[in-house]
Amino acid sequence: MSTTSAIREKNGVRQTQERPHRRGLSRKHREWIAGYLFLAPDLLGLLVFLAAPMIISLGLGFFEVDGFGNFSFVGLNNYQLMFSDQQFLTSLRVTLTYVFLVVPGIFITGLLLALLVKQKIPFVGILRSMFFIPNVVSLVVVGFVWKFMLADNIGLLSQLVQSLGLGVISWLGDPRFALGTVLCVVIWFSMGYNMIIFLAGLQEIPREYYEAANIDGAGAWTAFWNITWPLLRPTSFFVLLTLLVTSVSGQGGFDLIYVMTKGGPANSTSLGIFYIYQQAFLFGRYGYAAAMASFLVAVMLVATIILFAVTKGGRFDFD
Amino acid sequence: MISTNMRSRSEYLRPKRLIVFLITLVLALLTIFPLLWMISAAFKGPTETSSNNLIPLAPTFANFTYVFTQVPFLTYMLNSFLVAVSVTVIALLFHSMAAYALSWLRFPGRDVIFLGIFSTFLVSLPIILVPLFILVKTLGLLNSYGGLIIPAIFNAFGIFLLRQFYITIPKELGEAAVLDGCSLWQVYWHLILPLSRPIMSALAVFFFLANWNSFLWPLTITSDQNLWMVQLGIASFQQQYSSSWNYIMAASTVAALPTLLLFFFFQRQLVESIKSSGIK
Numbered sequence: 101m102s103t104t105s106a107i108r109e110k111n112g113v114r115q116t117q118e119r120p121h122r123r124g125l126s127r128k129h130r131e132w133i134a135g136y137l138f139l140a141p142d143l144l145g146l147l148v149f150l151a152a153p154m155i156i157s158l159g160l161g162f163f164e165v166d167g168f169g170n171f172s173f174v175g176l177n178n179y180q181l182m183f184s185d186q187q188f189l190t191s192l193r194v195t196l197t198y199v200f201l202v203v204p205g206i207f208i209t210g211l212l213l214a215l216l217v218k219q220k221i222p223f224v225g226i227l228r229s230m231f232f233i234p235n236v237v238s239l240v241v242v243g244f245v246w247k248f249m250l251a252d253n254i255g256l257l258s259q260l261v262q263s264l265g266l267g268v269i270s271w272l273g274d275p276r277f278a279l280g281t282v283l284c285v286v287i288w289f290s291m292g293y294n295m296i297i298f299l300a301g302l303q304e305i306p307r308e309y310y311e312a313a314n315i316d317g318a319g320a321w322t323a324f325w326n327i328t329w330p331l332l333r334p335t336s337f338f339v340l341l342t343l344l345v346t347s348v349s350g351q352g353g354f355d356l357i358y359v360m361t362k363g364g365p366a367n368s369t370s371l372g373i374f375y376i377y378q379q380a381f382l383f384g385r386y387g388y389a390a391a392m393a394s395f396l397v398a399v400m401l402v403a404t405i406i407l408f409a410v411t412k413g414g415r416f417d418f419d
Numbered sequence: 420m421i422s423t424n425m426r427s428r429s430e431y432l433r434p435k436r437l438i439v440f441l442i443t444l445v446l447a448l449l450t451i452f453p454l455l456w457m458i459s460a461a462f463k464g465p466t467e468t469s470s471n472n473l474i475p476l477a478p479t480f481a482n483f484t485y486v487f488t489q490v491p492f493l494t495y496m497l498n499s500f501l502v503a504v505s506v507t508v509i510a511l512l513f514h515s516m517a518a519y520a521l522s523w524l525r526f527p528g529r530d531v532i533f534l535g536i537f538s539t540f541l542v543s544l545p546i547i548l549v550p551l552f553i554l555v556k557t558l559g560l561l562n563s564y565g566g567l568i569i570p571a572i573f574n575a576f577g578i579f580l581l582r583q584f585y586i587t588i589p590k591e592l593g594e595a596a597v598l599d600g601c602s603l604w605q606v607y608w609h610l611i612l613p614l615s616r617p618i619m620s621a622l623a624v625f626f627f628l629a630n631w632n633s634f635l636w637p638l639t640i641t642s643d644q645n646l647w648m649v650q651l652g653i654a655s656f657q658q659q660y661s662s663s664w665n666y667i668m669a670a671s672t673v674a675a676l677p678t679l680l681l682f683f684f685f686q687r688q689l690v691e692s693i694k695s696s697g698i699k
Contacts, residue, residue, distance in 0.1 A: 128525075130603075131524050131525060131526060131603065132525075132526040132527065134520070134524055134526075134603040134604070135520045135524035135525070135526035135529065136520075136526060138516045138517065138519055138520035138524065138603075138607070139516070139517050139520045139521070139532065141513045141516065141517075142513040142514060142516065142517035142536075142573060142578060143517065143532065143536075145513065145569075145572060145573035146536060146539055146573045146575070148554075149551065149554070149569070149570045149573050150539050150542050150547065150573055150574075151535075151539065151542075152550075152554070153547035153550035153551040153554060154539075154542050154546070154547050154550075156550040156553075156554070157546065157547055157549065157550045160549065160550055160553075165553070213446075216439065216442070216443050216446070217443065219436070219439050220436065221436060221439055221440040221443060222440055223440075223444075227443050227444065227447045228690075229682075229686055230447035230448070230450055230451050231446075231447055231450050232682075232686075232690070233450070233451055233454065233679070233682065234450065234451075234453075234454065236628055236678045236679065236681070236682040236689075237454065237632075237675045237678055237679070238631070238632035238634065238650050238674065238675065238678070239632070239634065240632075240634050240650040240653060240654055240674070241457070241650075241653070241671040241674055241675045242453075244457075244653070244657060244667055244668070244671050245453045245454065245456065245457045245668070245671060246453060248456075248457075248460065248664045248667065248668060249453060249456060251664070253469075254468065254469035254664070255469075256456065256471060259469075259471065288450070288453075292450070293693060296690055296693045296694060297693060297694065297696070299694075300693075300694035300695075345540075345541055345543060346543065349543040349544075349545045349546050350545050351543045351544065351545055354545060354634075354635055355634045355635065355650075358634075358638075358654070359654060359657070373545040373548075376545075376548070376549070377548065377635075377639075380548070380549045380552070381552075381639065386549050386553065389549045390549045390550065393545075393546055393547075393548070393549060396545075396546060397546055400541070400546075404541070
């Protein structure tokens with residue numbers, strides 16, 4: 101008892117000696133102020149350039165904006181227009197097809213590559229890098245490279261297909277193939293990035309589990325479904341969530357579509373975000389574009405809620 | 420007994436391992452092939468562009484000379500460099516300050532603020548493109564470096580990663596510094612920043628690449644050609660020279676070269692930053 105008070109007194113003396121109460125603020129309050137000051141620049145920026153536009157976006161859909169920046173309230177007009185706009189409905193269908201194919205496509209290729217490069221094989225570091233490289237190149241460049249390889253008659257891939265006797269297939273010019281072609285490029289671009297995330301998840305799984313399974317005579321297939329898949333759930337959830345958010349909003353997809361197809365042929369690759377961009381910046385229909393963006397946000401929220409419900413927040417507990 | 424068992428098993432696996440290696444190698448070569456094809460075409464003359472050989476028969480620099488003399492490609496690259504470096508430096512400073520506050524300092528509302536920042540993960544540029552454009556236009560930042568740089572700075576990703584890292588630094592270090600009379604700013608500047616060099620360099624590579632490669636935002640707010648960034652430059656170049664693939668591939672190679680170089684020199688940092696984003 102006496103020793104603790106002595107220490108406290110000593111500390112108190114030391115404190116008053118070295119740091120007299122400069123601004124009449126206690127240490128606790130100064131920490132409060134410092135905390136807010138340290139946060140201020142980023143918090144302000146996030147509020148102004150992310151949160152505010154998000155909220156404005158939801159409200160802007162109820163307005164008509166003309167070229168001079170005058171807003172006029174039009175109620176639900178934009179939303180009614182949306183569902184009678186054939187081109188919007190097409191772009192919605194394209195977006196949903198894109199999401200339903202690109203999410204599992206990237207998920208599976210990323211996971212398979214991670215399982216491959218997790219093995220003890222020679223030059224594994226270099227092989228991992230090779231799978232990742234497409235991801236550091238911009239999507240604009242990626243779009244051109246593939247467009248060049250697929251170009252009718254002169255492109256390497258179209259020549260290859262022709263030499264196989266399959267005739268001339270216009271990969272980007274035929275409405276039946278264009279979206280599929282763009283999808284393959286997106287998967288090629290993104291698989292390496294997701295491979296790294298999966299690899300990090302796989303390396304978290306203790307090796308003893310596999311050794312135990314091996315001693316019990318379990319094959320690779322059994323080991324995958326009983327050890328890898330259940331223990332990889334947090335990583336799988338993270339990957340699925342980010343893929344859903346990016347694919348519904350069309351992040352990245354926009355660049356490729358802009359460069360490779362411009363939404364065509366016959367609107368077969370007109371992703372939601374691409375149509376929104378056209379309406380806003382080619383035709384100046386900001387209100388209408390914002391209404392459609394809000395609709396995409398709603399789709400994204402529904403998809404996220406379904407993902408959370410199915411996986412119970414990333415735990416995938418079906419039993 | 421155990422060791423002999425292990426040895427026989429690893430020998431049993433050897434041919435299987437070789438097969439796995441060969442499959443992986445073929446897939447990896449197929450993966451990088453399009454990029455090799457791009458570089459190859461950049462060195463081919465106009466008559467050779469549609470040929471099927473990977474190594475150009477008559478390699479030439481003419482395509483590069485053409486690209487740099489016909490369009491202000493150097494300006495585009497300087498713009499990209501300026502924007503990417505500015506965003507990276509400012510973002511690292513702001514994000515690390517915010518992460519320091521969120522991990523080391525105690526103040527009311529801290530957890531709510533963190534949750535709020537975390538939730539902006541779901542907001543992506545395409546979704547807010549129209550209102551962000553109107554906002555930036557209202558601020559008078561259309562066709563300006565400010566308009567290219569400022570909105571690109573703010574994202575939750577960097578704050579989140581840095582906070583995860585700062586939590587692992589022992590708090591006793593900071594307490595000792597405060598007892599020695601350091602201000603909280605000095606703790607941040609002289610203790611936290613030097614300690615976070617590895618994660619900062621990883622994020623720096625990540626931010627630089629993202630901004631060098633960004634297309635949608637520059638496309639939306641810059642119509643002045645003097646402010647075009649490199650991706651925008653090659654996109655419009657392609658519209659002019661749509662069938663001259665040798666020129667387009669040369670321009671693409673030049674635009675991709677800095678990112679490829681950055682990858683070769685900093686791949687460990689880059690991979691680390693992606694890895695840590697996946698682990699909670």
